[in-house]
Amino acid sequence: MLINLKEFLKPNSLKEAWKVYQKDPEHTLFSTGGLSTALREDERTQIVLDLKGLLPNQIENREDHIFIGGNMTINEAMNSLKDHDLVQVLKQVGTNQIRNMATISGTIGQKYGWSDIITALVAYKAKVRVYNDDGESNIPIEEYLGSKVPSIVLGVTIEQKYNFGTFHYISRTDYDVSQFNFYLCASVENGRMVEVGIAYGARPGFAQRFNEAEEMLKDLPLNELVGKTDKIVEKVENANVSTGFGLSQEYRKELLKVYLKRSLQALSESF
Ligand SMILES: Cc1cc2nc3c(=O)[nH]c(=O)nc-3n(C[C@H](O)[C@H](O)[C@H](O)COP(=O)(O)OP(=O)(O)OC[C@H]3O[C@@H](n4cnc5c(N)ncnc54)[C@H](O)[C@@H]3O)c2cc1C
Incomplete structure (x- = not known):
């Protein structure tokens, strides 16, 4: 509950919203869907700025x-x-x-x-x-x-260039939030990976790119992927994961290896 909430405002424009926010940023909270705002507990918030309706909708x-x-x-x-x-x-x-x-x-x-x-x-x-x-x-x-x-x-x-993407995650139950998650996307042209993006989150902390693996995959022909997979997976030892949120650092590294292997296999079979 926002126990010190005084005003719930619906500004008519972004300019107006920003002006209100600037007057007292310490005590003002943006809200769009309102789901997290509704569940929030703090003593700080005095003004909620409802932005729904002001933002692009398509x-x-x-x-x-x-x-x-x-x-x-x-x-x-x-x-x-x-x-x-x-x-x-x-x-x-x-x-x-x-x-x-x-x-x-x-x-x-x-x-x-x-x-x-x-x-x-x-x-x-x-x-x-x-x-x-x-x-x-x-x-x-x-x-x-x-x-x-x-x-x-x-x-x-x-x-638009990405024509492959795959997601993996682990959570305690179907409806719980992720304890660790992973996404790999690639832009494949003429049998070659011209761009690859790999990130893992809930590590715990903000999602992080797996730069070392991305670099090894960039410009690699798909038909060389299976042969390179073990070398790429070795890079997991340097991954920036730690213990917390119910999983150990070692277990997160094991999960990252499995997610990476499965994703690379799916990628090699997709084109
Ligand atoms: C029970 C529950 C389960 C969930 N499960 C998952 C899950 O499995 N996977 C997953 O990825 N996510 C999950 N989420 C997170 C959810 O998808 C949203 O990220 C979350 O609800 C915030 O979205 P909202 O639109 O409700 O934000 P709001 O409640 O409107 O805002 C949340 C905060 O974001 C900021 N904010 C809001 N609008 C703006 C804006 N326009 N500009 C800048 N800052 C802004 C403010 O600080 C605000 O306090 C879950 C959330 C809940 C409550």
Whole structure:
């Protein structure tokens, strides 16, 4: 419960929202889907700024990228993205009721370390569209996650070039959040991996790219993948995972090896 909440405001424009926020950032909280805001307990928040209705509400399908509007709920994004690989992740988030309420902007803005969606977006090297003092801009998701500069999340952009994506996770129960998650995506052209993105989250902490494995895979012909898999999996020893959230560091490394092997096998069989 927000025990010191005084005002719940619905601004008419982003400009107005930002002006209100700037007056008292310490005590003001953005809300889009409102699911996490509703469950939040703090003594700090005095103003909730409801942004629902002010943010982009649809998918923009361009030649080189897809933009997912931040106002979209997980279910809306899932239905609009149809057969995009990201749907594998969206459809396993919480329950149907959670997916009907939680939004793309709220998910990114909340920056949960265990978020499945954020792990996939980090693998895709997605760009977050934000609004702040500098107006609108698109910034790499890793930069956004690491930054303390406040901003309103308007949505997220993924490049169209990725034609393979696979997701793995472990959780205590079907409806619980992930204790560890993993996403691998690739852009394969003429039998060669021209771009690869790999990320793991709930490590515990923000999702992290697996740069060493990405570098070994970049430009590799698919028919050499099986022969290289063991060498790539060896790099898991340097992975940035630790103990917590019910799993040991050693177990997270074992999971990462298994997820990586399974994903590379699926990749080699997909084209
Ligand atoms: C019970 C439960 C189970 C869940 N299970 C999963 C799961 O299995 N997998 C998974 O990936 N996720 C899961 N989630 C997380 C969920 O998908 C959303 O990430 C979460 O609910 C936040 O989305 P929201 O739209 O409700 O955010 P809100 O409640 O609206 O906002 C959350 C926070 O984000 C910030 N924020 C909100 N809007 C903006 C904005 N436009 N710009 C900048 N910052 C903003 C604010 O700090 C706000 O406090 C679960 C959540 C719950 C409550």
